[in-house]
Amino acid sequence: MKLNISLATLALLFSLSASAQVKKWTLEECVTYALEKNISIQQSQLDVQTAEYNKKSAMGNFLPSVNASATHNWNNGLTQDVTDGTLKVQTTQNTSVGLNAGVNLFQGLTNLNTMHRANLQILANQYQIDGMKDDIALMVANSFLQILFNKETLKVRQSQYDLTQQELERTQTLIANGQLPEGEIYELEANSASQEQQIVVAENNVRLSLINLAQLLLINDYENFDISTEDYDIPASVILDTRPSDIYQKALEIRNEVKVSETNVEIAEVNYDLAVGGISPTLSAFYSYNTRASYQDRAGTPIVNPADPTSDPILGYVTSTQEPVRVPTITSTTVSPDPIYDQFDRNGGHVFGLQLQIPIFNGFRNHVNMQTSRITLEKARLQLENTKIDLESTVYQSYNDALAASKAYVAAEKTLIARQQAYDYAQERFDVGVINSFEFTQTQQQLEAAQSELVRTKFDYIFKIKVLEFFFGIPITE
Known part of the structure; x- marks a missing residue:
């Protein structure tokens, strides 16, 4: 017996030790870790490095080119x-x-515009990364709050199950004392079995939501992954007191999708200037x-051989004297290089x-480049306007969603208070036999539904407030 107790104690201590080693991730830690490990962000950071090298290449266009050959x-x-x-x-x-050297003195401002475009491309890539980070932060926050919702739902299910067990014990006592008929316990037992099923579903929802967040963070140890559930009540926020138009104006200044579209317009303008530069001298x-x-x-200086002049070939004769004219014998020489x-x-x-x-005529190439660049510029401007329209629609929709979620949460609180009062009154009536177990179970189930609705509206309100604050420049982790 002592050995069994000892083994059970050791098993309990080991279980507590193992559970204590499980890290409880906060929302801020989850967001930070996701931003560090996300593959898409890492790929975009490589695009920034490529843009940096393109800038270096553009800077080199201002320098002369020097080449040696042999x-x-x-x-x-x-x-x-x-x-x-x-x-x-x-x-x-x-x-x-x-050795050859060359430098461009004037090329229709091509070098200057190329440098400007390289700087804008770096800026656009950085804005794109920041936008991806915003999206990932929202995804992590949504998954985090989903876990909190599922855990709160599980607590509600377990709490209601515990209350049902207490009612079962009380009813069994009343039946044993002859105060209630035996059939009164059947409805409570059925309700208890239904609650057990709901607990199993709630536990599975918690596990699945934890796995979903772990996968988002690229964490493979699902069994030891858990989050911190402390201090996640309704946040004190005054964002709903701010006009949607003011939130939209603030979003225009800080949202990265707007910055990306604005930078793309500038890049298109520079590309058009580059195309115009193609027709410049x-x-x-x-x-x-x-x-x-x-x-x-190589051949050296020829040497005249005077040893025997009579042996030189005769070129001709002098008319007056008939004296022969001879060609001197020349000996060629070879000289080392x-x-x-x-x-x-x-x-x-x-x-x-x-x-x-x-440039005079180049098969319409310069003309076509100018026209296509102009069309691209117009498309970029239209995309910027469309981005602003989408942002305005999203802000107003988010504001209305947050306002509706606030009202729904307040209504759910009132409903829960009323259902709790109805449940307490029904329990008193059930204990004295005024109502049967079926009517009491109906009241209990309505209380469970009110508790679940309060949990749902609570986390729905928290997330929608966070989204609205995000458009106003408040970090998601605050």
Whole structure:
């Protein structure tokens, strides 16, 4: 017996220890964790990095381009020998190096507009990320409040079940004392069985809502995931005292979907300016330096051979004296190539100047680019107007929803008070046998429905107030 008690005590302590280790997540922790782990946000952050590199590329357009080149070639085959002019099968080598630089002096403000567009794209991507964060925060808050609603509903079901058990015990006592007929307990037992089923459904709803939030947070340990249920009463808010038009004007200033649409209009305007720049003349400056060297032997200065002038071939005769005119015998020489650095220095050349290009006709390409850019700009402006209209509709709808939820909650409170009074009165009448168990159960079920409706309207009101405050710039976690 002592061993059994000891084992039971250890099991209880282990169970309490395990449950104590389960982290209770607050709403703020859930929102923060979701924003850190969300894959879509991480993908959009990579888009921001891409936009940063595009900005760096746009900055580079203002700088001159400098390129160096070097070529070394072998020519193998039948070529002319530079020393004697004969054709020979030989291999020659040549090296050439060069340096080229260029800069755009004017290009229809293309570089400036490209830089402006890159900055706007970074801004648009950041606004898009902030908008995604807002949507995720609302999704997390909705899932969080759904768990709270399901837990409160479970408490109501369990509380009503406990009351029913007390009534069963009291009724059994009255039947045993002969104060009530035996059939009076059947309706209570049926109601107790129905409440047990409702508890099972409520417990399952709690588990499913916890899993849903855990999946939203990318947490796989569903069994040990739970939330904190402290301090989640009706928030003290004065947002309903604010006019919907004022909330809308505030939303126009802070909502990211509006900022994204406005930035897209600016990007479309810059793209149109870029298209217009395509028909502008362009002016650029250029400079290049090139030199070369050869590794082939070259012909040297010819040498006259005076050893035997009479052996030189006769070109002709002097008319007056008939003296022969001879061609001196010239011996060609072969000289090794100059050092490569000397050749580079001697053969170097510079080219520099300005280049003006005026577009005249390019197959309608510039005209088409301008027209399509203009259409895109008009679409962006219409999208901005549509975004504002949708936001205004959403704000007014959210205001009306929050106002209706407030009234529904107040009505549910009054209904619960009345149902509680009716239940207490019915219980007194049931205890003295004035009403039967069926009538008493009906009153109890109406009380349960009122309690459930109060829980539903409470969390519906909390969420809709949070949504309305969100449009006014109040964080969802406050």
